[in-house]
Amino acid sequence: MEKDSTKTGPLAGIKVLDLTGNAPGPYCTMLLADMGADVIVVGGGRAGGPVSTFSPGKRYVSLNLKSPAGTRALKRLVEDTDILVEGYRPGVMKRLGLDYDVLQQVNERLIYCSLTGYGQTGPMSNDAGHDINYIALSGVLGSMGPTDQPPLPPLNLVADFAGGSLFALNGILAALYERERSGLGQYIDVAMIDGCLSMMAMHFPIWETTYMPGRGKNFTGGHFPFYRCYECSDGKYMSVGAIEPHFYVSLCTKLGLEDVPEQMDTNLWDATAARFEAAFKTKTRSEWEDIFDGSDACVAPVLTPDEVWAHPQVQARCPSAQHRSVPPAPLLSRSPLHRGELDESNQTQAVLRELGFTDDDILAAMPDNLAQVELVQAWPQDV
Template identity: 50%
Template sequence: MTGPLSGVRVLDLTRLAPGPYGSMLLADLGAEVIVVGGGRSGLPVPALSRGKEFITLDLKTGGGRDALHRLAAESDVLVEGFRPGVADRLGAGYAELNAINPRLVYCSLTGYGQTGPLAQRSGHDINYLAVGGALGTFGPPGGPPVPPLNLVADFAGGGLLAAFGVVSALYERERSGVGQYVDVAMVDGVLSMMGMNFADWGIPTLPRRGEGVLTGTMPAYRCYSCADGRYVAVGALEYAFFENLWRSLDLAGDVPDHLDPANFGTIEKALTDAFRLRPMAEWAEHFKDIDACVTPVLEPDELGDFPQIAARYENFRLSTVPTVPVYSRTPAEAGPTETADATERVLSRFGLSSDDAAKVAGPRDGAAVTGLCWPPLL
């Protein structure tokens, strides 16, 4: 691997989405990622598994814990997503592993964090959005809040924040020579990302849920239906962009003040009527050279044919999203996706024989899976 994290070894004890996404980002950047599974947790999510090796250790046995300790002694990072206290009971807690390897960066990724009355509670993205103050701002004014898939808490406030925390701790380790504990809570990530919006809450910019500048209800910042039932997205917040939008649609009269609520009704009707005259593809062609912040609303299976995506990512496929960001000297690289058990192969690199690997892995077939497997619906 040639990425900026080449030479970094990561042990990943997480499941489902946030942790695996964070460790995939690290793998894309060149880190060696070893996923340690076992027990009855859900199976790996293939879309988040590229560039990783998967092993099974029975951490309820002394041999399994000893094997994990051997791996931790020669690793740079460990990421776990258990409820607080569980990793300690499995011999995988920070204090125990820090004593073995003081340079280890240990990241706990949970919904509510290691402290507080909800620390031991289970939850998912929608719950973390709810108590983090974000979900209460999403969705139409007259209906229930609507989560934007699980992008905000799981992936941004969880996996991305964990990867950022890990990389920052690795950078600090270059100066101090020692690792540290990183407590990543998805609720904390949501709180952090909502900073600008919290400051706007209760004023005309964001007076209440579903209303305001960025909620999709202001005429200059929303989606409009086209003649074929598809949509275009309009983000003409600045006057120059709105002026280009208004004039490019050949709308009558002077360009109105698009930020004055008194004009919202007139502007919305004018734009609604205009965009209904042509299908989405024609509007995309119309605006391709007009600086008005107007784009087609694409569905996932259309991305590979969209010029911007195709120009940056040749042979784009939904099955393999791009490696990000783009580096000039140490490019990121998407490794192969192979979720088959590699316990024997991996442990051999740490000096364990095939017989040793079999003893510490525990049962790998036939164990009842009680965790959520993805996708849950086919």
């Protein structure tokens, strides 16, 4: 398959096959595409990903992986592919004849990443689940939320994107680097629960200690008066993270308190929180932003998603970002990342023709319903 000469970035020239759905896999491959990789999404029934914001810079093809022609086409794609990411339940790819043991014989340099919630082994490996289940099983959810209410998940950021997408990306980049020495690819088993467990490295050791005696009672859980959010007079909120003593003093000074309550006296925390609440209620969020601007009090406004893009710090960091469309990150000095254009059209014909497939071969490899559409739309001369 021809190299996409339009791609730039640190992974330009790297080819990726994406056989995932939902969120974690598509987000991981979006990050690879931002880095310059040529990402081809292989769907079995329709072109386009489930979330269009993960789709820029990718190409979409549809193959019937239950047919000999479809699996043959995928293996041809694998011949010069660097990375394959799949998100099926354990055993599915083996039943299709497309597991790592098979595909590494097609391409020994292939890096094959399986991304699932519970991983490839264990009694729950084949169970269905979502982010909330994975953070529940790994102890994350059980340490979140106020003590007098049910645990509250932080969107689906922890398991899906941090424990899933980012740990998959970390493993893929490590395998790419190792391949430079060994010349060989390898298999990566990414379980979202594993990523969540890893991210609890700071919190497991302090559970049921003074620093984290229970759910909602810890430095970063919103229980301590110097690490939580406070409502302003206009109903909006300010976030406070004044953990260090000198930041705490700055917070109290900016709030106009006549004295600085003893920070670590737990007996004073309820009274301290009440004083902070009363102080924040005297002004609007905008007024407090002006007061804390440039200070070392670790205070920032709580912005809603529609407010983010107008904030000066976000505008300075991401001047080209469009409303509701996240920018590529991080910033690299010599090989900057680039967000490609959104094109979810079915490109099965173009991609497989690059591999030398005939029109008949392409139609045979596609799902029947899409093949009929392509027969009419893409090859009217053949009708």
